[in-house]
Amino acid sequence: MKLRWQLVVSHLVSILTAALLIGAVHLFLLLRSTRVLEQQSLDASLATASHLLSQKMSELEGDRDAMAAFVASTSFTPDVEQLGRLHDLLALYRVERVEVFDGLRREAEAYRWERGIGSSLETPWFPRNPNIAAKIAAGRNATWVHRGTDGRASLKLATPLHSAAPGEHRWLVVSEPLDGTLLGEIVPAQAFGALEAGGQTLAVWPETPGSHQPDLASLAAYLPRGTFSFLFKPLLAVRPTLQLDDGTVVSVELMTSAVRSGESLLVGLQAWFVVLAGGMLLAFTLGNSLANRLLAPLSALLDGTAAMARGHLMVRLPQGRNDELGALTREFNRMADEIRNTYLASISTLAEVVEAKSRYTREHVERVEALVLATVEVLEHRGWVRFSSHQRFLLSVAAILHDVGKIAIGNEILNKSGPLDAAERQQILTHPEVGALIVERMGKLERAAEIIRCAHEHFDGSGYPRGLRGEAIPLESRIILAVDAFDAMTMDRPYSSGRPLADAVSELRAEAGRQFDPVVVEALVEVITTRELPKSAAPSSESGLYRAIQSGQDGGFNSGGSRRRGAPG
Amino acid sequence: MLALGCRDASEGRAHLVVGTFWAGAGEQALQRELIRIAHDLGPVNIEVRRFSASALLDYLNRSQPREGRQPLDLAIVPHDWLGQLVQREIIGELPAERVLVLRQRLIGQALQAASEGRRVFGYPISAQVLALVYDPTLFGYPPRSIEEILATRFAAGVLPFALDVSDPAFLAPLVGSFQGALTDADGNLMWRAATVAEVLRRLAPAWGTTAGWRACRGSDLESLQVQLFAQGKLASFIAGPWLLQALEDSGRPFAVMPISPLASGMAPARALVGYQCVVVSRESRWGDLALEVGARLVREKANERINHATRRLPVLLRAYESKQGLAGPGGFGFLRALEQGQFVPATEKWSEELAQAQRQLDAFASRTRPAAPGDIAALLTGSEP
Numbered sequence: 001m002k003l004r005w006q007l008v009v010s011h012l013v014s015i016l017t018a019a020l021l022i023g024a025v026h027l028f029l030l031l032r033s034t035r036v037l038e039q040q041s042l043d044a045s046l047a048t049a050s051h052l053l054s055q056k057m058s059e060l061e062g063d064r065d066a067m068a069a070f071v072a073s074t075s076f077t078p079d080v081e082q083l084g085r086l087h088d089l090l091a092l093y094r095v096e097r098v099e100v101f102d103g104l105r106r107e108a109e110a111y112r113w114e115r116g117i118g119s120s121l122e123t124p125w126f127p128r129n130p131n132i133a134a135k136i137a138a139g140r141n142a143t144w145v146h147r148g149t150d151g152r153a154s155l156k157l158a159t160p161l162h163s164a165a166p167g168e169h170r171w172l173v174v175s176e177p178l179d180g181t182l183l184g185e186i187v188p189a190q191a192f193g194a195l196e197a198g199g200q201t202l203a204v205w206p207e208t209p210g211s212h213q214p215d216l217a218s219l220a221a222y223l224p225r226g227t228f229s230f231l232f233k234p235l236l237a238v239r240p241t242l243q244l245d246d247g248t249v250v251s252v253e254l255m256t257s258a259v260r261s262g263e264s265l266l267v268g269l270q271a272w273f274v275v276l277a278g279g280m281l282l283a284f285t286l287g288n289s290l291a292n293r294l295l296a297p298l299s300a301l302l303d304g305t306a307a308m309a310r311g312h313l314m315v316r317l318p319q320g321r322n323d324e325l326g327a328l329t330r331e332f333n334r335m336a337d338e339i340r341n342t343y344l345a346s347i348s349t350l351a352e353v354v355e356a357k358s359r360y361t362r363e364h365v366e367r368v369e370a371l372v373l374a375t376v377e378v379l380e381h382r383g384w385v386r387f388s389s390h391q392r393f394l395l396s397v398a399a400i401l402h403d404v405g406k407i408a409i410g411n412e413i414l415n416k417s418g419p420l421d422a423a424e425r426q427q428i429l430t431h432p433e434v435g436a437l438i439v440e441r442m443g444k445l446e447r448a449a450e451i452i453r454c455a456h457e458h459f460d461g462s463g464y465p466r467g468l469r470g471e472a473i474p475l476e477s478r479i480i481l482a483v484d485a486f487d488a489m490t491m492d493r494p495y496s497s498g499r500p501l502a503d504a505v506s507e508l509r510a511e512a513g514r515q516f517d518p519v520v521v522e523a524l525v526e527v528i529t530t531r532e533l534p535k536s537a538a539p540s541s542e543s544g545l546y547r548a549i550q551s552g553q554d555g556g557f558n559s560g561g562s563r564r565r566g567a568p569g
Numbered sequence: 570m571l572a573l574g575c576r577d578a579s580e581g582r583a584h585l586v587v588g589t590f591w592a593g594a595g596e597q598a599l600q601r602e603l604i605r606i607a608h609d610l611g612p613v614n615i616e617v618r619r620f621s622a623s624a625l626l627d628y629l630n631r632s633q634p635r636e637g638r639q640p641l642d643l644a645i646v647p648h649d650w651l652g653q654l655v656q657r658e659i660i661g662e663l664p665a666e667r668v669l670v671l672r673q674r675l676i677g678q679a680l681q682a683a684s685e686g687r688r689v690f691g692y693p694i695s696a697q698v699l700a701l702v703y704d705p706t707l708f709g710y711p712p713r714s715i716e717e718i719l720a721t722r723f724a725a726g727v728l729p730f731a732l733d734v735s736d737p738a739f740l741a742p743l744v745g746s747f748q749g750a751l752t753d754a755d756g757n758l759m760w761r762a763a764t765v766a767e768v769l770r771r772l773a774p775a776w777g778t779t780a781g782w783r784a785c786r787g788s789d790l791e792s793l794q795v796q797l798f799a800q801g802k803l804a805s806f807i808a809g810p811w812l813l814q815a816l817e818d819s820g821r822p823f824a825v826m827p828i829s830p831l832a833s834g835m836a837p838a839r840a841l842v843g844y845q846c847v848v849v850s851r852e853s854r855w856g857d858l859a860l861e862v863g864a865r866l867v868r869e870k871a872n873e874r875i876n877h878a879t880r881r882l883p884v885l886l887r888a889y890e891s892k893q894g895l896a897g898p899g900g901f902g903f904l905r906a907l908e909q910g911q912f913v914p915a916t917e918k919w920s921e922e923l924a925q926a927q928r929q930l931d932a933f934a935s936r937t938r939p940a941a942p943g944d945i946a947a948l949l950t951g952s953e954p
Contacts, residue, residue, distance in 0.1 A: 084780075
């Protein structure tokens with residue numbers, strides 16, 4: 001995997017881990033607080049339900065007492081009219097069942113058809129519970145829970161009837177079935193409820209069809225469902241509500257499904273999703289940005305090293321960091337400088353040998369190099385060519401060493417004033433090849449060697465050593481040929497002065513298309529005619545390689561010559 | 570994860586409100602079935618709101634958006650309300666595909682009761698019809714006419730017959746029997762004060778005494794009648810199938826048969842058949858869901874459980890084919906009454922005519938003492954003597 005993706009993935013892993021941890025903690029806290037709130041809400045509902053049951057009990061007590069006042073003075077006979085009046089009381093007070101006892105005899109009863117009917121709701125007289133029996137015998141009100149043979153439970157409220165006749169003992173008992181209908185009135189919507197006493201369930205809401213053993217837990221499967229609510233246990237709450245005279249405590253129990261917890265889970269997951277998505281985006285952005293920051297200098301180093309290996313000696317990387325990568329870049333530049341200096345030293349040595357060997361002066365070499373570079377500038381300005389710093393470097397090397405092959409030619413031939421014979425001429429013709437071989441063997445300068453090899457080829461093919469023509473001759477070689485010829489024409493010799501510039505220009509133009517490339521000639525002419533040409537210095541360049549070699553500098557190729565900072569040309 | 574990110578928790582939860590005037594076992598059975606349906610449908614809350622019958626009709630009439638009330642999504646209403654609910658654009662027509670299913674499942678008369686032409690406006694879920702409940706131990710054979718019941722000599726203190734004289738539904742079969750038909754050729758209710766007075770006069774042995782008067786009108790009359798019957802003090806009375814459970818719980822033997830005709834009448838006594846229908850409000854936010862809930866209440870098992878709990882008669886063809894849900898004493902008697910009965914057209918005109926009849930009978934029954942037979946007509950017409 002590339003370093004960039006390693007960095008991005010590393011960031012992704014880190015941020016996603018953090019997001020997962022944050023999300024998990026957030027979800028845990030959210031669910032816990034929702035659960036607490038839900039439980040509190042259920043407790044509040046339970047308090048309401050409990051209050052409603054207590055209120056129902058109070059109403060029943062009030063109804064019982066009111067009905068007792070009505071029937072106290074009535075001695076019931078099996079008369080339809082009297083029974084009708086008792087029924088009117090039932091309807092008036094919304095009581096399900098009322099019974100009147102005279103001593104141990106059931107004197108009268110009335111019940112409503114929907115909930116009050118059934119032998120299991122009949123009040124056994126006296127109740128078996130000793131506390132209740134004692135209270136009734138003592139003429140006090142009593143309340144208790146009665147369970148019929150079929151399991152139906154009912155709440156009994158008894159009161160003595162204070163009739164006028166002395167020695168008469170009559171009681172009125174009001175019954176309220178403890179069933180789903182009662183629970184349905186007190187249980188809030190979306191909750192299931194139960195009444196229990198002494199660990200036994202008396203009734204559930206909603207009632208389980210066909211079951212005589214109601215059980216709230218068995219209804220959990222029918223609780224209203226919400227999103228993800230099935231993942232949570234139903235909420236339960238129990239509250240003792242009625243303390244009856246038989247010692248029974250009737251409790252209200254409520255159960256709801258954890259709908260809010262499920263919804264909170266969904267909300268939490270949504271938030272988590274957003275955090276994860278945001279985290280991924282952030283991780284990618286940060287990772288990519290860091291990768292760019294780290295990889296840019298590494299990339300430059302890689303490119304620089306590769307360029308160096310390909311022979312680009314002018315490589316110099318920009319420095320701007322103070323970290324390890326900055327140090328690495330500095331070391332690379334130092335290494336590149338040393339390699340380059342080694343080459344420059346070799347070139348310098350060769351240049352000095354040529355200078356010592358030939359009759360040309362140092363100024364000639366400097367002028368040729370300067371004019372070559374100036375001609376290139378003109379060509380570039382006209383848009384005909386575009387030279388990289390490395391190409392300029394190689395061009396300078398070639399310009400400096402274009403006659404290095406003359407080392408292998410004897411001085412008597414080089415300095416012969418008269419015409420050369422065929423053998424001498426043949427020897428002279430070998431010097432470009434010899435020069436190219438010398439430069440080639442320096443390594444990394446193959447292109448400069450090729451330029452040198454072709455530096456005496458004529459545009460029309462009449463040159464040597466290979467008789468190349470036109471575009472087959474490297475442009476650099478064509479430039480050097482024209483510039484060398486111009487300098488030779490205009491150079492002052494110890495025994496004669498150089499030709500005037502106008503003559504030289506005429507000569508150049510006359511030979512354009514024959515010896516010289518017309519394009520190069522025109523560029524050179526522009527250099528010659530528009531710039532001042534001192535006898536001992538380059539026309540425009542103040543920083544030629546040759547001068548730099550002599551002065552121990554790098555020739556300006558690295559400080560301003562490179563078009564692409566941090567990368568070879 | 571994307572789905573999670575795009576769905577809002579609260580928006581995805583439907584909340585349906587069902588209005589009903591069913592109470593007690595009926596309300597519980599409805600609650601139970603709706604809980605089951607909500608459980609099957611997923612994240613749906615179904616809330617049941619109980620009203621009195623008049624309050625439910627009023628709420629339906631007034632719960633239009635302009636009234637600022639939350640409309641009921643569904644309501645359980647008697648089929649004879651459908652006419653006015655449709656006319657006031659409170660309920661909508663059932664989609665054709667749902668009607669197609671109903672045609673395959675329901676008995677024809679039930680669907681007809683909830684229809685106007687080919688348009689169906691509600692899901693009939695149960696039928697109700699009045700029949701004669703009698704104590705077989707007090708009668709040697711099923712009574713052939715009301716007069717025969719009234720002429721039978723019972724032990725002292727035993728009332729021969731009772732009916733709610735304040736309710737047109739109880740008197741209508743006997744009025745129809747007496748005059749030969751309850752409706753004219755155009756289907757209009759024939760409720761003439763003179764005829765009704767004559768029918769009441771013929772029933773006078775039932776209500777003419779102080780005890781009989783109490784057994785034929787008053788608050789919570791059914792409870793009194795059931796108790797009198799259970800105690801052997803009432804030989805027969807007209808009742809609906811919803812009393813079957815109470816009659817069974819009373820421990821008294823009982824039998825059910827179609828209402829006996831008046832011997833002097835010209836036709837059998839055909840009881841009015843009513844259907845309870847689930848209607849869907851046009852204003853419901855969750856119309857499709859409400860339609861689905863209604864459809865599920867007509868499914869076999871749910872419908873059977875509701876009708877078993879409420880002791881109403883089934884409307885599903887399959888229930889009649891299998892005789893399931895009709896078992897138990899009295900079930901077949903009510904079924905026979907249903908077969909002989911005539912359903913109340915769900916038109917507003919009929920509702921108005923029945924309301925008019927109700928007002929007449931209220932005037933007659935509001936007295937604390939039984940009226941003299943000669944005063945009946947005057948009471949019915951409002952010219953109280």
